[in-house]
Structures are given as C-alpha cells and as structure tokens.
Amino acid sequence: MSKELRAADLAADRPRVAGNFALSLLERPDVLGYLLMLPAAFIIFFFVAYPFGWGVWMSLTNKQVGMAWSQVKFIGLQNYVDLVTTDGVFWITAWNSFVYTGIATLIKWILGIWLAVLLNRMIRFQRVIRAAVLLPWIVPTVLSTIAFLWIFDPDFSVINWTLRRFYSWMGWGYVRGPLWLGDPTLALASVTFVNIWRGTPFYAISFLAGLQTISPDLYEAAAIDGATGWQRFWHVTLPGIKPITVVVLVFSIIVTFSDFQIVYVLTRGGPANSTHLFATYAYQVAMIGSRLGLGAAVSLFMFPVLALVIIYQLIYLRREQA
Amino acid sequence: MAQSPVGESFAKRLIVYHLPLFFFLLFALFPFYWMLVTSIKSTHETYNREVNPYVPVACAQTIAGQARSLSFNGSALMENCFYHWRTLLRDTLFLRWLRNTLFVAIVSTLISLFAGVTSAYALARLRFRGAGAFGLLIFITYLVPPTLLFIPLSDVIGNLPLFHRNLLNSPWALIVAYPTFLVPFCVWLLTGYFRTIPKELEEAAMIDGATRIQAMIRIVLPLAVPGLLSAAMFAFTLSANEFLYALVFIYDNANKTVPVGVVSELIKGDVFYWGELMSGALLGSVPVALIYSFFVEHYVAGMTGAVKG
Numbered sequence: 001m002s003k004e005l006r007a008a009d010l011a012a013d014r015p016r017v018a019g020n021f022a023l024s025l026l027e028r029p030d031v032l033g034y035l036l037m038l039p040a041a042f043i044i045f046f047f048v049a050y051p052f053g054w055g056v057w058m059s060l061t062n063k064q065v066g067m068a069w070s071q072v073k074f075i076g077l078q079n080y081v082d083l084v085t086t087d088g089v090f091w092i093t094a095w096n097s098f099v100y101t102g103i104a105t106l107i108k109w110i111l112g113i114w115l116a117v118l119l120n121r122m123i124r125f126q127r128v129i130r131a132a133v134l135l136p137w138i139v140p141t142v143l144s145t146i147a148f149l150w151i152f153d154p155d156f157s158v159i160n161w162t163l164r165r166f167y168s169w170m171g172w173g174y175v176r177g178p179l180w181l182g183d184p185t186l187a188l189a190s191v192t193f194v195n196i197w198r199g200t201p202f203y204a205i206s207f208l209a210g211l212q213t214i215s216p217d218l219y220e221a222a223a224i225d226g227a228t229g230w231q232r233f234w235h236v237t238l239p240g241i242k243p244i245t246v247v248v249l250v251f252s253i254i255v256t257f258s259d260f261q262i263v264y265v266l267t268r269g270g271p272a273n274s275t276h277l278f279a280t281y282a283y284q285v286a287m288i289g290s291r292l293g294l295g296a297a298v299s300l301f302m303f304p305v306l307a308l309v310i311i312y313q314l315i316y317l318r319r320e321q322a
Numbered sequence: 323m324a325q326s327p328v329g330e331s332f333a334k335r336l337i338v339y340h341l342p343l344f345f346f347l348l349f350a351l352f353p354f355y356w357m358l359v360t361s362i363k364s365t366h367e368t369y370n371r372e373v374n375p376y377v378p379v380a381c382a383q384t385i386a387g388q389a390r391s392l393s394f395n396g397s398a399l400m401e402n403c404f405y406h407w408r409t410l411l412r413d414t415l416f417l418r419w420l421r422n423t424l425f426v427a428i429v430s431t432l433i434s435l436f437a438g439v440t441s442a443y444a445l446a447r448l449r450f451r452g453a454g455a456f457g458l459l460i461f462i463t464y465l466v467p468p469t470l471l472f473i474p475l476s477d478v479i480g481n482l483p484l485f486h487r488n489l490l491n492s493p494w495a496l497i498v499a500y501p502t503f504l505v506p507f508c509v510w511l512l513t514g515y516f517r518t519i520p521k522e523l524e525e526a527a528m529i530d531g532a533t534r535i536q537a538m539i540r541i542v543l544p545l546a547v548p549g550l551l552s553a554a555m556f557a558f559t560l561s562a563n564e565f566l567y568a569l570v571f572i573y574d575n576a577n578k579t580v581p582v583g584v585v586s587e588l589i590k591g592d593v594f595y596w597g598e599l600m601s602g603a604l605l606g607s608v609p610v611a612l613i614y615s616f617f618v619e620h621y622v623a624g625m626t627g628a629v630k631g
Contacts, residue, residue: 011426014328022532026533030448030451033449033450033453034450036440036448037441037444039436040437040438040440040441040442040505040509042437043501043505044460044463044502044506046500047475047478048463051471051475054471054474054478055470055471055473057479058473058474066401114342117347118342118343120347121339129343132347132350133350134350135349135350135351135354135611136353138611138614138615139563140565141563141604141606142585143580143606144603145359146599146600147354147605150356150360150594150599155371156368156375158375158376169401197349197350203511207460212355217514250465251465254465257326258467258468258470261565263584264565279469279566283566287570292473296473299469299472302467303470306465306470310462310465313465314461316460318416
C-alpha cells in the first residue's frame with residue numbers, strides 16, 4: 001500500500017478532519033512545517049537578522065547616544081577608515097584579540113586532551129572529580145573572575161604573599177611581587193590565564209566524550225603490534241577524537257575571540273587601553289563614549305573572522321557527511 | 323579502555339597520573355576556595371598583609387572554641403564568620419537581583435523551549451521545501467556571539483513598535499533578548515533528541531486516527547521529556563549566566579540580575595567590598611553549579627550525537 005493511498009483512506013475515514021479545511025491543511029507536512037517554524041523564525045528575524053542589518057547601517061553613520069534623528073548622518077565607511085588609520089587603540093585591540101584567542105585556544109587544547117586522558121582512566125571518585133573539574137566552566141564567568149580580581153590584587157595578591165614568603169624562606173630577601181594587572185604584557189597574560197582556567201573543562205569534557213567512542217580493540221591491536229604509549233596516543237587517540245576536536249575548536253575560537261566578561265571585570269581594557277578585545281573596546285566606545293556608530297563598526301570587525309570559522313565548520317561537516 | 327593500570331608501579335602511577343590530576347584539581351578549585359575564605363574573613367584580616375591569607379583565623383578560632391566547649395553561640399558565629407554574608411543579604415539588593423535573575427531565566431527559558439520544540443520537531447520529522455536552509459540558518463545563529471549584536475540590539479529593543487513604553491531597563495528587555503541565543507541552542511539539542519525517537523510510534527498513532535499534531539503532543543513529547551528537561555536546564559543556566567545584555571540593557575540597581583548587580587554595585591569607584599563580593603560570587607554560583615552537574619552528561623551526549631551526525 002503506497003503512502004498516498006493510505007493518507008487518502010485515512011482522510012475518507014475521518015470526515016471530521018476532511019470536513020474542516022483548516023485542520024486538513026495541518027496534515028500537510030509543508031503547511032505544518034512552516035507553521036511550526038514560525039516562532040523561531042520570528043525571533044531570529046526580528047532579534048538577530050534585523051539587528052545585524054541595523055548594526056551594519058549604524059556603523060555607516062555618526063549616530064551617538066541621545067542624538068536627534070535629524071542629526072544622524074550617513075557617512076559611508078568613515079568610521080572604519082578612522083579606526084584603521086587614526087584610532088590609536090584599534091590596532092592594539094586587534095592584535096590582542098588574535099594573541100588572546102591563539103594562545104588561549106592552543107593551551108586549552110593541550111590541557112584539555114591531557115585532562116581528558118587522565119579522567120578517562122580514573123576509577124575511584126569518578127563523578128565527584130569530574131564535577132569538580134567542570135566547575136570553572138559551569139559557574140557564571142563574571143563571578144569567578146571577581147575571585148581572580150582579588151587574587152591579582154596589587155596590594156593583597158595571594159600569589160605575591162606566597163612569593164614573598166617563599167623568597168624570605170629561601171633567604172633571597174624581600175620581593176614585592178609583580179603587578180599582575182598593572183603592566184600591559186602581564187595584564188594580557190593574566191586575562192589569558194583566566195580564559196584558560198575557564199575553558200579547559202569544556203575541552204576536557206568534550207574530549208572525554210570523544211575518547212569513550214574509541215573502540216578498545218584499536219588499543220589492543222596497537223599494543224599487540226608493539227606500539228608504545230606515545231605511539232598509541234598519536235595514532236589511535238588523536239585520530240579518534242578528531243571529529244569532536246573540530247567542533248570544540250570552532251566553538252571555542254568563536255567564544256574566545258568574542259569574549260567580553262573576563263577583560264571587562266579584570267582590567268576594563270586597561271592599563272592605558274592595552275588589554276582591550278574587540279568586544280570590550282566596542283563597549284567602551286559605544287556605551288561609555290556614547291559613539292554608537294563607531295562602536296558598531298568596532299564590533300563588526302569581528303565579523304569576517306567569525307564568518308571564516310563558521311564557513312570552515314560548515315564545509316567540514318558537509319565533507320564528513322558525504 | 324585498554325590502558326589498564328595493572329602492572330604499573332606505584333611510583334609511575336603517582337607521577338604520570340595522580341600528581342597531574344591533583345594539580346588540575348588544585349587549578350580548578352583554588353578560586354572557589356579563595357571566594358569562600360575571603361567571604362568568611364573579617365575586613366581587618368582581609369587587609370592585613372602580615373597574617374597568613376589562606377586561613378580565616380577569627381572564624382576558625384570561633385568554630386574550634388565552640389566545638390571544644392560544646393556550646394553553640396549563633397551570634398558569635400555570625401559576627402566572626404558570616405558577617406559579610408549577612409551584609410550581602412540584608413543591606414544590599416542581592417535577593418532582589420536573585421529574584422530578577424530567576425524571573426528572566428524562567429520566562430525566557432519557557433519561550434525558548436516552546437519555539438525550540440516546534441522547530442526541532444519540524445526539522446526532525448517533516449519534509450518541506452526550505453527545511454535544510456532553515457536548519458542551516460539556525461545553526462549559524464547558534465554561533466553568532468552576543469558581542470556582535472549588543473549595540474544595535476539595544477537600539478532595536480528600545481524602539482519596539484509593538485510596545486507602548488521603552489522596554490529597556492525592565493526584565494522584559496532581557497526576556498526579549500535571551501531567546502536569540504537560547505532558541506538556536508534548544509533547536510540544536512532537541513532536533514537530535516527527536517531523531518532518536520522511532521518514527522513508527524507516531525505512524526502507528528496516525529494510522530489509528532490521530533492527527534499529526536495529536537501524535538506529536540501525545541506520543542512524541544512524553545517520550546522526549548528527558549531531552550526537554552536537559553534543554554530547559556541548560557537554557558536556564560545560560561540565561562542566569564548572561565552578562566553583556568544585562569549590563570547594557572538595565573540601568574536601575576533594583577532591576578539588575580545577579581552577575582551585573584554583584585559586579586557593578588559592590589564595587590564603588592575604587593572601593594571594593596571584598597567580603598560581600600566574594601559572598602555574592604559564591605552564593606550566585608552555587609545554584610547554577612548544582613543544576614549543571616546533574617545534567618552535564620546529557621550535554622556531552624547531545625554534543626557527541628551532533629558530531630556523529
């Protein structure tokens with residue numbers, strides 16, 4: 001019995017539905033499909049697509065907070081040109097964003113695999129240890145970053161207290177300890193450190209899931225062939241978690257590159273605008289400096305990088321499915 | 323896994339396995355220990371560079387003294403250990419922020435779950451023109467970060483034509499904004515979940531005379547309850563953790579959420595109320611952490627399911 005025939009029979013058996021035109025429309029997969037898509041489509045159109053377009057338009061104007069509509073002027077690419085040519089902070093911001101993303105992603109990746117391998121062979125206290133290791137990724141980022149703000153405090157840093165004790169215990173004399181957030185390079189390193197702290201559990205738990213899909217037979221076969229622990233890691237473990245690695249890296253690069261909270265809480269972009277990322281600089285220009293058009297332009301500079309990463313992900317997924 | 327620990331010497335296990343794991347745990351947990359210790363120290367201890375900062379001396383002595391003499395003195399405990407907690411709960415708007423956070427998180431989760439269920443069902447079950455393109459659009463939206471949209475979105479939400487008053491500075495601004503990242507997340511998670519439910523169950527119900535919508539509501543949704551629950555929990559925690567929109571869209575102290583309230587109201591210029599900040603950070607983290615740790619296995623399962631395609 002073909003599908004069409006069955007549907008026709010059913011419709012005939014049910015005069016209630018057949019008699020009601022609206023209800024019978026709902027039995028058609030296309031009509032029902034569009035109807036069910038409507039809520040999500042509404043939200044995405046009005047609160048994602050439209051604001052994105054609006055943001056592009058804003059970035060082409062001189063719009064400021066509280067400016068009357070009659071004064072808002074279309075100025076073409078002037079904001080972008082100003083940022084690239086005359087703005088002193090923009091290039092520092094761009095450089096920081098790439099350094100922050102590059103270094104943090106690399107270290108999170110390495111630590112994440114290491115931690116996943118450790119967690120994978122654990123037997124005792126398994127659930128408790130996994131939950132504990134996950135905490136940094138789970139709790140609200142600003143709240144945990146406040147703890148780091150106090151850990152990096154210029155006067156009362158616990159790291160510096162420990163360093164001081166260690167130096168005098170070794171008989172090396174007095175050491176003040178570095179100003180973790182007061183020096184441009186050190187501040188960027190501190191911010192990157194907190195990002196690594198927060199992101200490593202996400203890598204580890206995802207890789208752990210990947211490790212558990214690798215068949216034990218592969219390890220046994222490798223062991224029979226005389227492979228050492230490292231060889232097994234390179235030739236069995238790493239290829240085994242490759243699919244999930246791509247997803248995790250793409251997701252993590254996007255989140256890290258567009259990060260806001262850690263820098264906002266720890267340095268607000270300081271000292272002297274040396275630790276801004278695109279997001280925090282956009283916030284400073286638009287919300288503190290009131291220049292909405294220019295701020296929109298700053299945040300749109302993230303777009304090409306995000307688009308490249310997303311396109312790579314889509315191509316990769318398509319190739320895997322084929 | 324085939325890497326059996328049997329046959330390895332204790333020294334090797336210690337160096338290769340136990341020590342690294344210990345340092346990972348230390349690395350992960352130290353900031354939380356630091357929150358706790360700072361929140362139960364007196365202000366005097368906090369700002370004394372000579373005493374050992376790792377131990378809350380006054381509080382520890384109070385507890386040890388009471389334990390030794392087997393006498394419980396609540397007010398001494400309150401003064402020496404929970405002074406900052408009391409200040410936070412009594413003298414700041416923390417509880418108000420908590421209520422705002424819960425309200426925003428619950429309402430935006432419900433909205434997102436509804437939109438997520440309908441779309442996910444359509445994508446998983448119905449064949450119609452444009453379904454593939456729509457799935458792609460949702461996937462891309464999932465990857466768009468809030469930092470790309472917050473400036474124009476505040477403009478858009480401030481000028482919504484449907485509402486008579488400006489939504490900015492009210493919880494509704496966040497309830498409108500949060501579904502932008504929650505809906506794609508729910509669709510992604512639930513589409514995978516619906517695909518694991520056998521089609522035959524619905525088809526049998528429809529042969530017995532149920533309409534497609536009846537089959538969806540009576541057959542598929544009850545079977546999808548675990549998936550719905552984990553989607554709801556993740557949506558809830560994602561909205562409770564959100565910071566940027568809450569920072570930009572809300573100005574009045576009384577309307578803030580916990581993350582924004584703690585950061586902006588307990589730091590006044592150069593004055594940091596460290597005890598209260600740490601109590602707030604701890605109290606704001608605990609509920610989310612508890613919810614998450616119960617559901618994280620589902621998240622991982624969903625993630626690997628998505629990867630396996």
